[in-house]
Amino acid sequence: MQFQLFIPGKNWRLSLAELVSFLKAKTVKFVVFSFSREFFVVSTEEKAESSIIDALGGTIKIGVSAVDFPTEIVNRAFLQKDKEAKAQIGREIVASGLVDAMVKGESEKTLFGVSVYCAERPFRSISKIIQRFIGSFIKSEMSVYGKKSRFMGFARDRKLPQLSHVEVLKKNLVENKAEILFCIGRERTFVANTVAVHDPFQFQKRDVGKPVQRKIFAISPRLARIMVNLAACTEGKVLLDPFCGVGTILQEALLAEATAIGVDINGWCVEATTRNLKWLKDEYALENAEYRVLKGDVHRLSQKIGWEQVDCVTTEPDLGPALRQVPTTSYALRVTEKLEPLYYGLLEEANKVLKSGGLLVLVSPYIKTRSGTPVTMEIEEKAVDIGFERVYPFKRKHFARDASVPENLLAMASLVDAERRHKIGREIHVFKKLSEKDREATLV
């Protein structure tokens, strides 16, 4: 059994949902041992390839745990200032082999870093103290081996003692096994080695480096990748985006080694997506990548694509007009009402073009209002009428038997991605097309 640590991006629920869906689609046997907004501990039968970081839009770092012990010891060491508990942590780190791995590096002086992640608040306020202790301890251990080392610090105003993925990348800390993750969970604390970090430059290249861009309407490549993973889109599958815009979702589908089909009502978008996908294929040397981009209206999708042709439909339809200020509830309701025919058309047609069991991942608007209660679209009832079933992001079976999983997480039907500065956020839904047999069973 291998414990792996995943450090999520800003929206931890979205990151966890993506990770679970990705591992499931890749038929990896896994169980989420524990989770918090700061880190997830996942146990897998075999160590997952560190290259999976490039396939995940919502994971910042992956670590492999070298040792774990009860958080009670960390509590005694740093909250109760117990010297023996501190010494015990030191002994655990020595026994883990993490220092040996760094000593083996070829450079004369090893640069290393320590990042501390805390699931619970009391440790957060003293996390800089914990980080300095671990750093000094490792430095003195390295000198025992006769190895010079430098402990990577950061600006005083940094809130939490955590190296950013860019810092880890720039200082080659993954290659040198030189970033230690000290992850303090509610029950257990894990000390790990970073084995992979998210490369923001690659995602940035696909965002602002592609030939045709459309800033206001386009989704980010990271969110597009998360949606592709929520759709269980793996190698050899066929993914359709019927509102493809400039092709951001399709780019990520091609990188997941799927066949991509794009449709848009706007001829300019068809042209733009075609250019962007050609660029991606050359830039990433995807010799076998297959794609088609067609002009068409979502209401006639099945005539264009044919029935039961695709494994996943992953898409972001229009989200309504851009808003200068947070609207009133009645204005927001008018916006969603106006969008209904488009969304209902999508549900009808997606159900026809999807193979049985195929997934539809779609974004609908999440409009903030002056009253404080957001306005969203009621699409579940219509989707169920048509023959879909909602897929909940989190199921009890994904978590370890003794992991504490709040009921409200399991009851969460959709995922929301809304930054503070946005007036309209995105609500992300996953629906599964039921087979005729399953449908009949639900009607009985």
Ligand SMILES: C[S@@+](CC[C@H](N)C(=O)[O-])C[C@H]1O[C@@H](n2cnc3c(N)ncnc32)[C@H](O)[C@@H]1O
């Ligand atoms: C929010 S944008 C999608 C942006 C896309 N995800 C991207 O990253 O570029 C919605 C797209 O839907 C297209 N569209 C609007 N109504 C449509 C319809 N009835 N059928 C097909 N496409 C439509 C628009 O032209 C627009 O490009």
